[in-house]
Amino acid sequence: MLESVWIYCLLSILCVLVIFSIVKVIIVGPSEFINECLELFGGDTKQTWVFLVAGSKGWDNYRHQADVSHAYQTLLNNGIPVDRIIVMMTDDVAFDPK
Helix, strand or coil: CHHHHHHHHHHHHHHHHHHHHHHHHHHHCHHHHHHHHHHHCCCCCCCCCEEEECCCCCHHHHHHHHHHHHHHHHHHHCCCCHHHEEEECCCCCCCCCC
16 A cells, blocks of 8 residues: 555656646747756766657657657757667658658
């Protein structure tokens, strides 16, 4: 019983952090949000690792792949080395019949 209470507490905290991050991106924009995160976590772009994931596939949700591609370019423009960026997304939009 006690373990499940801790799990729900941690999930609640995680949800609050995700909601805060989404609101922050909407308010300041993705580029400024990335800059603020880099400053918060030490600001040393040489030691920063980034993991980008687009969780959907197909033309109907192409915006998710576009968002990941934009984030990738923004990170490169902010000095993150290409060998420190990990991207996971399906590459199916370019050849979609739609």
